[in-house]
Amino acid sequence: MKTTARGRIATQVLLWAYAGVAAGPLLLVVLGSLRPNQDLLRDPLGLPQxxxxxxxxxxxxxxxxxxxxWNSVLITAAAVALCTTVSLMAAYPLARWHFRGRAMLAAYFLSGLMLPIKLGILPIFYMFQSMSLIDSRLGLILLYAASGIPFSVFVLMAFLRGLPRDVEEAARIDGADELRLFRSVITPLARPAIATVAVFQIAPAWNDFFFPLVLLRSTDKYTIPVGLSRFFGEHAADRGALYAGLVLAVLPLVVVFVIASRQIVAGLTAGIGR
Structure with missing residues (x-):
């Protein structure tokens, strides 16, 4: 018992230490955003007076x-909604139906996890150019949605396989067709997994710098990472404004993760013990 208690205490200490190290830079940025620029230049690590x-x-x-x-919110929200919808529609038959070629089709989806999408920038660029999607928000939406499908299908398949079939069979006995079953039974039951894949797709799309830099041309279509880099180059001496810009860029992600934290844990641990 003493060994177990000591192990728990050590684990808690390590977790809190890691949280402090991870939150330290963010706290310095928040405090710096509240200080006049003159104070930052004189004492970069001081507290706001x-x-x-x-x-x-x-x-x-x-x-x-x-x-x-606004560009980041529009692109991220649309890409996550499209990715989650397509992934759920693909994961449902792969997890709940029995048909020839199911394993091969599932492997095809999961093969997208093997290679980073950035390695395909040249064919993506030429394909988008032929489709007139260069300098287009729609192009980024489709790109982010497609890149998130393999992971989303993997998580949703694992979750849907663990759902009991009793409710599904009862709905079929009551006369529900596959579309109504999917919409009224499967989708509500899969909400924890849906929230998990949605949140895990928000951060990569929101923070991505590479694809907006390569595929966008107009400054009024830039997302927050590219826009901030442009601002940093023009106002490098205004540290207070730079810190404020970083806080505004990170704040939406923090809010999303805080609100959805319970759903994330439920979605990732739903299959444990089944």
């Missing part, structure tokens, strides 16, 4: 953060 929101105002106006944030 005269907290101010002027840095956020300058970042919002000078960096066009409202435009960049």
């Amino acid at each position: 005269r907290p101010t929101l002027a840095n956020y105002e300058r970042a919002w106006q000078s960096a066009s953060l409202s435009t960049y944030l």
